[in-house]
Amino acid sequence: MPGRSVVSVLLLLLLHGLLCLQLVALAEIEMDDGGVMEEGSCTHFSVSPPPAPPEDAEERRDYFRAMAAKDLFRHEQLITMMGSDRNGSRRRQAKESSKLPEVMSATSMFELPMRSALNIAHVGMYLVSVRFGTPALPYNLVLDTANDLTWINCRLRRRKGKHYGRQSQSQTMSVGGDDGAAAALAKKEANKNWYRPAKSSSWRRIRCSEQECADLPYNTCQSPSKAESCSYYQKMQDGTVTIGIYGKEKATVTVSDGRMAKLPGLILGCSVLEAGGSVDAHDGVLSLGNGHISFAIHAVLRFGGRFSFCLLSANSSRDASSYLTFGPNPAVMGPGTMETEVLYNVDVKPAYGPRVTSIFVGEERLDIPDDVWNTEKKLGAGVILDTSTSVTSLVPEAYEPVTAALDRHLAHLPRVNMEGFEYCYRWTFTGDGVDPAHNVTIPRFTVEMAGGARLEPEAKSVVMPEVEAGVACLAFRKLPWGGGPCIFGNVLMQEYIWEIDHAKAKMRFRKDKCNTHHLHTSTGGEVTNGTSRSGKQANSTCNGTSSSSTVVHRVN
Structure with missing residues (x-):
């Protein structure tokens, strides 16, 4: 292109x-x-x-x-x-x-x-x-x-x-x-x-x-x-x-x-x-x-x-x-908070995502062409965050090295055919993905982004457990050639808190179980200051600058 x-x-x-x-x-x-x-x-x-x-x-x-x-x-x-x-x-x-x-x-x-x-x-x-x-x-x-x-x-x-x-x-x-x-x-x-x-x-x-x-x-x-x-x-x-x-x-x-x-x-x-x-x-x-x-x-x-x-x-x-949450949310900032730039997609106008630079499986940096992530050079390049897509979908240039690297850790298990997934294994995945009895350890999966931010989802967001009784599948699907951009779905995004800061064109995220600082008890935007499920005091104090001078950066 x-x-x-x-x-x-x-x-x-x-x-x-x-x-x-x-x-x-x-x-x-x-x-x-x-x-x-x-x-x-x-x-x-x-x-x-x-x-x-x-x-x-x-x-x-x-x-x-x-x-x-x-x-x-x-x-x-x-x-x-x-x-x-x-x-x-x-x-x-x-x-x-x-x-x-x-x-x-x-x-x-x-x-x-x-x-x-x-x-x-x-x-x-x-x-x-x-x-x-x-x-x-x-x-x-x-x-x-x-x-x-x-x-x-x-x-x-x-x-x-x-x-x-x-x-x-x-x-x-x-x-x-x-x-x-x-x-x-x-x-x-x-x-x-x-x-x-x-x-x-x-x-x-x-x-x-x-x-x-x-x-x-x-x-x-x-x-x-x-x-x-x-x-x-x-x-x-x-x-x-x-x-x-x-x-x-x-x-x-x-x-x-x-x-x-x-x-x-x-x-x-x-x-x-x-x-x-x-x-x-x-x-x-x-x-x-x-x-x-x-x-x-x-x-x-x-x-x-x-x-x-x-x-x-x-x-x-x-x-x-x-x-x-709309407005400043103190829960975003905590141990392990990452920050990167928001990349507004020029092809799919409502969409946005991070500027990805590389993907690692374990310590291995995968051989994925840079233009897969570069929206300025290629139609359908880049990554979008989509809460309404479930399973992360990758263009072939990214999907093939990702699945090949993960498969090397699971290939000794019997393969199973499952509708909607290409890589499935006869294996009962429990806990954190470490199973010495079957010689399985799901490697760390890392998405590196501009500025050094690193997304490292839990093993259950990389290998989906119990798609069928006793069957686990890699949590990725292959898009057709020319079918980008890549889509990070909600399975990969779950148990993280995400902040989209349009005023600064920044994205922040960190690992979070999403229920340890419960900020509400009722629907429709109700806010209560109370005790969270963890027994700690829920923090619903907002802090930041006034919205009266906000300038939102959008490209579409």
Whole structure:
């Protein structure tokens, strides 16, 4: 691929710097008591882990099949997004795909197994509870660092003017198998939290005639009509389709001094149709990606330019939860905290990740070409952090040396064929990956980044235990040639706290079990100062600079 134009990149930086300065002027927060938010405040949201793999052998196979299918669909759409962004055709594709029958027909690609009542739709996804609207109501949304559109399942009241309306009690679709699965999903459907704009006094729909609508992604407006609602069509990276209308709404949060506040001016997708294998497990998506409509970008402009999250292991207790924090979080800084630069992906616009320099297995530095990581020289290069992808996916130039090096430590074990994984072994992996009885020691896996930061995940994030009873698999998948960028999924990211500091274009991380400094006890951004599960006093004090002068660096 030809090299990137330095002039083009500088122009992007300049243009988006100006955009961010404009956004800062809008970065207001409404305190419910009419006062001013204290300098260095933060807010926390409760995050629940994905379901643990079930004990039943058949359900366990379905669990990992679902994980593989979800990751495949997500990557396929990421590649589509990358190609359309480069030739400017995304909006044209959205308009051509906006009709309801076409969306319906797109569901034929979703083949997730649904033979039992197992909620595989939630496999590998972290849910965060956020309150939207006036009065504020809670919604369970998927945490998504590679998406810029926040949307909620929505029911519109028919009015004059042209916009989509949910035509039946349920327009949410997923694929099914037997009647038991259908009944389980029907029950879940009945318990959905529907967002109803007509019942929120703070909702304001955006019309096709407004310039703001023209600037929104995934736009499907056919004409600049004042009567027509600004509509969108998005096919997410995991294959999920959603169509609906854009509006502005408020989120209600609790800041660190205990006072209630509202975040105004948030772009919200009111989704009137969802199709895909995962839509029954949640109320929508919370975007933490890099984009001017992203929830994260709006929130960090009000809370010090940064946010952090900690991903519990999928094997955590079902009543466990971790946290998503906007603003300075003292839990980020501790023993072993690493810092590196944030690399904003110029091909997949909402995405970002670290600038990787090398990978080690044990003490061996793997022979991976430098241009695998260099986004300035190669289309599809670099790494993105994606909380909605489970298993880390690598381009062949990285995948082959990584798996070859790990396989040398496991090759004496019997190989097993498993759907969705290439390297699996007949071996019961317990504890820390050290098994003298079978002559197995899983080597240290290290990702080295710009500035010397080193990510060293636990053995269970490198070799996935018990994919089937008595079978362990390498926790990596191979992307097709030209199918980059590489994706660090949530299996690799779990049991680390991550901070994305947009104000300084820095990323910080350190090992953390994610439940030793519990910063909340309820959903929707509630903060309490109390005792953590470990018995230590939870520290919810925020410190840092005021968000009033935050300048967020974004390139997209």
